Amino acid sequence: MSAGVSATVAIRRLDGSARASLLAHLLALSVTDRWLRFGRTVSPTSIASYVDRIDFGRDAILGIHDDGDLLVGMAHAAFDTDPAEVALSVLPAYRGRALGKLLFASAVAQAARRGVARLYMQFLSSNTPVLRIAERFGMDLRVRGRDVEAHLDFAMQHRKQIGATTEINVLQTPDSIVS
Numbered sequence: 131m132s133a134g135v136s137a138t139v140a141i142r143r144l145d146g147s148a149r150a151s152l153l154a155h156l157l158a159l160s161v162t163d164r165w166l167r168f169g170r171t172v173s174p175t176s177i178a179s180y181v182d183r184i185d186f187g188r189d190a191i192l193g194i195h196d197d198g199d200l201l202v203g204m205a206h207a208a209f210d211t212d213p214a215e216v217a218l219s220v221l222p223a224y225r226g227r228a229l230g231k232l233l234f235a236s237a238v239a240q241a242a243r244r245g246v247a248r249l250y251m252q253f254l255s256s257n258t259p260v261l262r263i264a265e266r267f268g269m270d271l272r273v274r275g276r277d278v279e280a281h282l283d284f285a286m287q288h289r290k291q292i293g294a295t296t297e298i299n300v301l302q303t304p305d306s307i308v309s
């Protein structure tokens with residue numbers, strides 16, 4: 131992997147001390163990407179409110195940093211609903227390097243640790259990268275107008291899906307929770 135992210139990728143579970151870097155990451159996304167990420171138009175104030183309200187004890191916030199301290203990718207697995215909801219974002223300069231797949235795999239692993247039975251993601255049907263991730267993980271796709279709801283019956287499928295990502299080399303560090 132070139133330019134800024136090590137060939138060995140560490141995914142860290144983030145805590146409340148990461149709120150500022152999460153906000154910076156989300157504000158670095160274009161207006162279109164924010165719309166894709168949140169499913170609606172979101173102002174910087176709304177994003178700040180979203181970050182402030184994240185419950186790091188309940189949910190899993192997974193992050194990938196570059197070789198410095200820049201948060202280049204994140205996943206939010208929200209465990210307040212059944213099914214649990216996962217949302218992903220990767221900064222444009224770092225896309226197409228399997229970071230999105232790796233973040234999703236880690237969210238699935240987090241769900242496994244919590245005994246969560248089902249996950250879903252919601253996205254526009256035109257959002258090819260996240261659609262590819264959903265397909266790769268064998269999610270059940272339900273089209274609702276322009277949107278797709280992708281469901282993963284975790285109890286049935288997580289072992290197979292995690293196995294599908296074994297080509298990704300993951301570094302485990304003591305303060306990390308990594309798939």
Ligand SMILES: CC(C)(COP(=O)(O)OP(=O)(O)OC[C@H]1O[C@@H](n2cnc3c(N)ncnc32)[C@H](O)[C@@H]1OP(=O)(O)O)[C@@H](O)C(=O)NCCC(=O)NCCS
Pocket residue numbers: 163164166167168216217218219220221224225226227228229230231232251252253257258259260262263266
């Ligand atoms: C969705 C997103 C997180 C994917 O991040 P990423 O790191 O580029 O994802 P990956 O590199 O793991 O690629 C995932 C798949 O999409 C494909 N892909 C990546 N970029 C693509 C593009 N521009 N066009 C078509 N396919 C693309 C990859 O080839 C891969 O498919 P494969 O497994 O068949 O090879 C990123 O595009 C993003 O942040 N988008 C804006 C926010 C968003 O849409 N979030 C999803 C809604 S929750």
